[in-house]
Amino acid sequence: MKRKIIVCSGSACIDPGGKRLEPELRRILGDKNAFDLVEIEEAVCYGHCGSCPMIVVEPEGTFYGELNSEKLARIIDEHIIGGQPVEALLATQPMDTSRIRMLGSADFFGKQLRITLRNCGIIDPESFDDYLQMRGYEALAKVLEQMTPEQVISEVEKSGMRGRGGGGYPTGLKWRQSTGHDEEKSFVICNADEGDPGAFMDRSAIEGDPFCILEGMTIGGYAIGATQGYVYVRAEYPLAIKRLRYAIDEARKRGLLGKSIFGTNFNFDIDIRLGAGAFVCGEETALIASIEGRRGMPRPRPPYPAQSGLWGYPTLINNVETWANVPAIFLNGADWFAGIGTEKSKGTKVFALAGKIKNTGLVEVPMGTTLREIIYDIGGGIKNDKKFKAVQTGGPSGGCIPEQFLDTPVDYESLMKAGSIMGSGGMIVMDEDTCMVDVAKFFLTFTQDESCGKCTPCREGTKRLLEILTRITEGKGVPEDLQKLEHLGKTVKRASLCGLGQSAPNPILSTLQNFREEYEAHINEKRCPAGVCSALLNYYVDPDKCVGCTLCAKVCPVKCISGEPKKTHVIDTSICIKCGECKKKCPVKAIYRK
Amino acid sequence: MACSCCENQFDDLTQYISGVFDPEHPQSSLISILHHAQERYGYLSKDVIEHIAQVTEVPAAEIYGVVTFYSLFKTKPQGKHRISVCMGTACYIRGGAKILEALEDMLDIKPGETTEDMLFTLSETRCIGACGLAPIMTVDDKVYGRVEPEQVKGIIAEWREKAEKV
Numbered sequence: 001m002k003r004k005i006i007v008c009s010g011s012a013c014i015d016p017g018g019k020r021l022e023p024e025l026r027r028i029l030g031d032k033n034a035f036d037l038v039e040i041e042e043a044v045c046y047g048h049c050g051s052c053p054m055i056v057v058e059p060e061g062t063f064y065g066e067l068n069s070e071k072l073a074r075i076i077d078e079h080i081i082g083g084q085p086v087e088a089l090l091a092t093q094p095m096d097t098s099r100i101r102m103l104g105s106a107d108f109f110g111k112q113l114r115i116t117l118r119n120c121g122i123i124d125p126e127s128f129d130d131y132l133q134m135r136g137y138e139a140l141a142k143v144l145e146q147m148t149p150e151q152v153i154s155e156v157e158k159s160g161m162r163g164r165g166g167g168g169y170p171t172g173l174k175w176r177q178s179t180g181h182d183e184e185k186s187f188v189i190c191n192a193d194e195g196d197p198g199a200f201m202d203r204s205a206i207e208g209d210p211f212c213i214l215e216g217m218t219i220g221g222y223a224i225g226a227t228q229g230y231v232y233v234r235a236e237y238p239l240a241i242k243r244l245r246y247a248i249d250e251a252r253k254r255g256l257l258g259k260s261i262f263g264t265n266f267n268f269d270i271d272i273r274l275g276a277g278a279f280v281c282g283e284e285t286a287l288i289a290s291i292e293g294r295r296g297m298p299r300p301r302p303p304y305p306a307q308s309g310l311w312g313y314p315t316l317i318n319n320v321e322t323w324a325n326v327p328a329i330f331l332n333g334a335d336w337f338a339g340i341g342t343e344k345s346k347g348t349k350v351f352a353l354a355g356k357i358k359n360t361g362l363v364e365v366p367m368g369t370t371l372r373e374i375i376y377d378i379g380g381g382i383k384n385d386k387k388f389k390a391v392q393t394g395g396p397s398g399g400c401i402p403e404q405f406l407d408t409p410v411d412y413e414s415l416m417k418a419g420s421i422m423g424s425g426g427m428i429v430m431d432e433d434t435c436m437v438d439v440a441k442f443f444l445t446f447t448q449d450e451s452c453g454k455c456t457p458c459r460e461g462t463k464r465l466l467e468i469l470t471r472i473t474e475g476k477g478v479p480e481d482l483q484k485l486e487h488l489g490k491t492v493k494r495a496s497l498c499g500l501g502q503s504a505p506n507p508i509l510s511t512l513q514n515f516r517e518e519y520e521a522h523i524n525e526k527r528c529p530a531g532v533c534s535a536l537l538n539y540y541v542d543p544d545k546c547v548g549c550t551l552c553a554k555v556c557p558v559k560c561i562s563g564e565p566k567k568t569h570v571i572d573t574s575i576c577i578k579c580g581e582c583k584k585k586c587p588v589k590a591i592y593r594k
Numbered sequence: 595m596a597c598s599c600c601e602n603q604f605d606d607l608t609q610y611i612s613g614v615f616d617p618e619h620p621q622s623s624l625i626s627i628l629h630h631a632q633e634r635y636g637y638l639s640k641d642v643i644e645h646i647a648q649v650t651e652v653p654a655a656e657i658y659g660v661v662t663f664y665s666l667f668k669t670k671p672q673g674k675h676r677i678s679v680c681m682g683t684a685c686y687i688r689g690g691a692k693i694l695e696a697l698e699d700m701l702d703i704k705p706g707e708t709t710e711d712m713l714f715t716l717s718e719t720r721c722i723g724a725c726g727l728a729p730i731m732t733v734d735d736k737v738y739g740r741v742e743p744e745q746v747k748g749i750i751a752e753w754r755e756k757a758e759k760v
Contacts, residue, residue: 052726194723195720195721196721197681197682197683197684197686197720197721198682198683198684198721198725199721199723200721200723200724200725203723204723235629235666236666236719236720236722236723237723273625273626274625274626274629275625275664276625276628276629276664276665276666276667277664277665277666277667277720278663278664278665279720290625291622292619292621292622293619293621293622293623293624293625293652293660294621294660295659295660295663296663296664297663311619352723352725354683354684354725354726354728355683355684355687355688355725356687356688360684360725360726360728361726392683395683426683428683428684428687430687434687439687442683442686443683446681452663
């Protein structure tokens with residue numbers, strides 16, 4: 001029997017040294033003369049990044065994780081040559097560390113339902129034929145042969161899908177609003193400017209299956225009568241760009257893009273436009289400005305892009321995930337799609353689970369799954385068995401959700417009620433070592449830096465908010481600062497021009513609401529409970545470890561360390577300037593910060 | 595008009611522009627052109643920007659506005675190797691700031707600056723989406739994942755050594 005070894009080539013599985021597993025695998029196979037026994041295939045990220053680097057051996061579906069050269073050699077000896085799966089090297093379930101025999105049986109996948117990522121890890125993203133085998137372009141064929149544009153739009157409306165970029169605007173309605181204008185042209189855009197820090201859903205979706213996005217856009221083009229589409233993608237994602245280019249070239253060669261697609265009189269083509277490192281370009285009007293080659297600044301709406309977008313023509317913009325869902329709706333029917341999820345949020349949502357969690361990775365769950373299920377059942381709980389503190393959703397536009405809301409179902413309305421937003425899908429888990437004031441400061445630093453400067457509330461407001469937060473983390477906060485933060489935060493939210501400013505204060509307002517006591521500890525007691533804010537920490541000598549070598553006392557620039565040779569030294573915290581030199585110098589690591 | 599020496603120097607760029615130029619929307623290919631020029635010449639000097647302005651007939655001031663808006667475009671010469679520390683949320687939570695601090699100490703430069711020997715340019719980067727490996731730093735295209743501050747010294751030494759050999 002000839003086995004198949006599937007090597008995961010997702011970004012996380014590339015060895016930290018930048019090396020891939022595959023050449024090593026080929027080398028070992030060569031050494032052992034075992035090339036004839038297997039076929040090697042590369043697949044894109046399975047999403048189970050906690051076990052990387054990993055391989056899957058088919059036909060058994062045996063799932064080996066955390067590999068190195070020695071382990072690979074053993075798998076080839078015992079499994080490939082000997083025919084016996086190597087029990088000891090199987091990847092483990094994070095909760096009870098039992099072994100996972102088959103990839104699909106991992107708890108990680110149990111609660112997931114993959115629609116957007118249906119082909120990711122299954123098809124070779126650089127093989128157009130692979131996609132065709134997975135019913136690729138069947139949806140487009142059906143649409144072009146059997147449906148009128150009006151029927152296509154009604155089907156999307158019936159599915160109940162809402163925009164996956166974060167806002168949750170009904171997709172069908174957006175399509176309808178993009179039609180019926182007396183303009184000679186209209187455009188379709190895929191927003192792949194995934195800018196939220198800690199979010200990698202769109203990157204993985206494109207890297208894993210660029211084809212379904214193109215098929216979705218082509219269906220959208222047919223529905224609104226557009227002849228040209230653009231994918232606006234971040235320049236920071238070179239692999240995604242490469243795979244999109246391949247997919248576009250192949251589709252053109254096969255007559256699935258270009259003139260008279262499927263022999264009909266429908267013409268449609270897609271081009272790529274690169275971003276250049278501006279977060280605000282994820283906002284639709286800013287994105288359009290950027291495609292036009294201008295500074296990516298938003299403009300007031302209305303008119304919405306559906307009426308007046310790219311070069312003033314009607315333009316339909318959807319996010320990567322939304323487009324990826326479109327072919328699935330037409331393959332399986334709008335009723336099927338509407339049957340998944342909750343009453344108001346249909347289908348599934350992809351989340352990029354990261355932070356202090358055991359299984360970092362990409363998860364796709366039906367809407368309505370609770371945060372607890374995602375974090376504990378799929379994510380495996382908190383790393384190093386620390387205590388859960390909060391989960392941050394929605395990136396710099398979202399908020400931090402504390403433990404008491406962990407049973408919140410994931411849908412647009414419930415997350416909003418819990419003080420956060422669905423957002424594009426970043427989900428960062430935080431434990432007891434994370435300082436919530438510092439997190440708020442982190443996001444404000446980001447939004448303040450990315451504010452385009454066009455409108456005053458955002459430009460000036462985020463700057464002042466950041467100043468107040470910085471003051472608090474440095475121990476210079478005063479009690480009135482909390483009211484100031486709340487008042488100014490609400491003003492910035494109400495008065496800003498675009499989504500960036502309207503949501504920038506969310507990380508502050510949600511942490512103020514849920515973790516007010518941490519702010520108060522910083523201000524009133526000059527203490528950082530999580531031990532993060534360095535200005536509020538003091539240096540101490542651990543008497544059990546100190547050997548009295550006197551090095552710390554010698555290096556201290558303000559001579560605040562006293563003690564005799566070979567006896568425990570003591571730091572006078574009232575004089576200490578917290579330069580940290582003593583900690584660096586200590587040969588036995590006896591100096592700590594608290 | 596551009597002088598003859600510039601014309602030769604930028605032949606390649608002129609050719610690229612004529613390939614992507616859309617006369618109906620002269621400015622629409624500007625960002626692609628700037629990406630190409632930066633890759634070719636390392637950074638966007640005044641000469642490069644003025645040349646693009648002449649060929650595309652987009653005012654140089656307008657191009658300059660675009661260049662300074664987007665953080666990936668550089669108007670100063672860059673070091674031979676680009677060191678970037680990811681400042682995405684996952685990396686930040688897992689200690690990205692400490693990696694940056696260690697690099698600043700080691701190279702004696704701040705983010706955005708270049709070492710005196712023009713070997714390294716240090717920068718903070720936005721999330722590169724490999725959050726499973728957090729915290730991350732990259733040197734050119736090489737990714738270092740799960741980096742500890744203590745490892746930074748070794749990584750820099752490795753690249754210094756490489757540069758000396760060449």
